[in-house]
Amino acid sequence: MDVEQLTELAASTADHDPLVGLGAVARLRSETERIEAVLVRRARNNGATWPQIAAVLGVSKQAVHKKYAGRGLFGGRA
Numbered sequence: 488m489d490v491e492q493l494t495e496l497a498a499s500t501a502d503h504d505p506l507v508g509l510g511a512v513a514r515l516r517s518e519t520e521r522i523e524a525v526l527v528r529r530a531r532n533n534g535a536t537w538p539q540i541a542a543v544l545g546v547s548k549q550a551v552h553k554k555y556a557g558r559g560l561f562g563g564r565a
Contacts, residue, residue: 488518527555 488496496518499511523544530540541551 493518524555527551531555 493515496511496515500508500515502508502511527540537552537556538548541548544551
């Protein structure tokens with residue numbers, strides 16, 4: 488999903504029909520989770536540590552490690 492599509496989807500959250508807005512929120516949540524996983528993988532591949540990633544995301548090192556290290560996203564690198 489490109490930036491324009493994300494922008495349109497975010498605008499849909501203000502639709503007069505709350506069900507349309509909720510659908511947009513669900514799609515945005517899914518897309519941001521996907522983007523976050525990609526960026527975490529890139530950060531790790533570029534040498535970022537779990538504490539650095541956790542600080543940027545505003546979570547504990549344990550939380551980010553638990554969420555992403557076990558996903559097989561890093562080719563066995565934990």
